[in-house]
Amino acid sequence: MNATPDTTLPRERQQLILDRLHRDGKVVAADLAQEFRVSEDSIRRDLRDLASQGLCRRVYGGALLTQAIAPLDQRHHERAELKRTLAHVAASLVGEGQILFVDAGSSNTALARALPEHRDLTVVTNAPDVALAVIGRPGFEVILLGGRVDPRIGGAIGSRTVRQAQDIRADLCFPGVCAIDPERGLWTYDEEETVFKQAIIEASGETVAIATPDKLVASATHHTAPIGAISHLVVSAGTDQLVVARYRASGVLVTM
């Protein structure tokens, strides 16, 4: 009879709160505190946690359900939990009022969903699904980069897109990456893509790449073009173990 022990684990409590949230559409902090027999402070901490992951909308007195975005692509389902974790870490690097370049890619779509609301953020993107993930949410300005959309990538690239990107200066840049060679940097499949990514990196203060471990390769043979330097690399190694690496132009990889 270990179905519902009296002792409720913190992580478990958050899951239960999420269930209630999906059932009722809202939760009241005071009621939750009474139900779980913990202080309202703990409930508030839970709600803050969940909101920072984009799983609910924090409001005065409780929390509301975020209008869930329909899962679009099958590829987005692969490694979904891992990507959400990485996205959460990457989102924590974003500061109030910043301007962000968000490239196309499933990891970056997860990032867009994980971005916190009410932070006065500007999201500049060439990917329709990234745009859809933030349009209409409070505290977001969205700028779309136009151009011919590459169906393999799911976003616009090409000279037209590059020209528009060069008109903008951003604080942070999240390029999608195809492969990471510890010695030679980031790689893409395609020359056009590289030009675009280089443009947004050059137009940004800092660059953050999100990658699942399978992107780390020793020799990037069949990838055509290197991108260049990034300042942070948010990567997952092993189960639940996070490695945030500082990555420089020459390819030095420093774990933190």
Place this chain on the structure above:
Amino acid sequence: MNATPDTTLPRERQQLILDRLHRDGKVVAADLAQEFRVSEDSIRRDLRDLASQGLCRRVYGGALLTQAIAPLDQRHHERAELKRTLAHVAASLVGEGQILFVDAGSSNTALARALPEHRDLTVVTNAPDVALAVIGRPGFEVILLGGRVDPRIGGAIGSRTVRQAQDIRADLCFPGVCAIDPERGLWTYDEEETVFKQAIIEASGETVAIATPDKLVASATHHTAPIGAISHLVVSAGTDQLVVARYRASGVLVTM
């Protein structure tokens, strides 16, 4: 035995007011005060808040709906079957190998889904969800128009977008419409929107508007700007009865 308490959170109340507004088209402050068991002052504050976000129009005694706004998902679900039917009729006007301007809007998203595959079509759009509806499907080329995304519209508008649109020549144009005045033509809510729609209409050979019957109004008083002429109007009158109308610059309406 409802476990859900009847406490209403402040922000939740605003959401509920907005829902009611979309259902009834209007709300009365005194009624809301009684319903939510708060003072009329609080209701007034809520309405002022919503109005300042452009979500409703404040009037003496309550508030009215500003149709342009809010839950895009909801608008997509309303009249879904009707819109699908209209979308298929409109899609039948598209010929092999043509270039199409597809504006933002729920009807046009339905159109994008209804467009036939393997026809070598080029879809030029300012709306992320329209782009997503065709990206990756066989026989489609997608060109995204960039710019600042208006969250009420769900697509990019503004001078940046207009400039990009002017670089392109299309065969067909599908502008989103807010209202259709049989005598004076198409109307939008907003000057910026109008400029964009005029630009894509001028850059196209023919123009086709899709509209549900509620868009047909006798006098478009509160809409700021007229768009101009369209050549075809795909509109539904009554249940399942389709009227395809030929519409000219001067406002002559010819049913077919």
Place this chain on the structure above:
DNA sequence: AGCATTGCACGTTGTTGCACGTTTACGTAC
């Protein structure tokens, strides 16, 4: 020991209803 979680104390912020003076809508008198 090291770490996560919790409840409490404190100062801060958001929300509410009331009091007050002003504006608006509408019916009535002229």
Place this chain on the structure above:
DNA sequence: GTACGTAAACGTGCAACAACGTGCAATGCT
């Protein structure tokens, strides 16, 4: 048709209160 009076609705300032975030010490687990 215009002028006027009244009551409802309005905005604003204010005080009371609930909820909030943060720092800190106590507790429990590994």
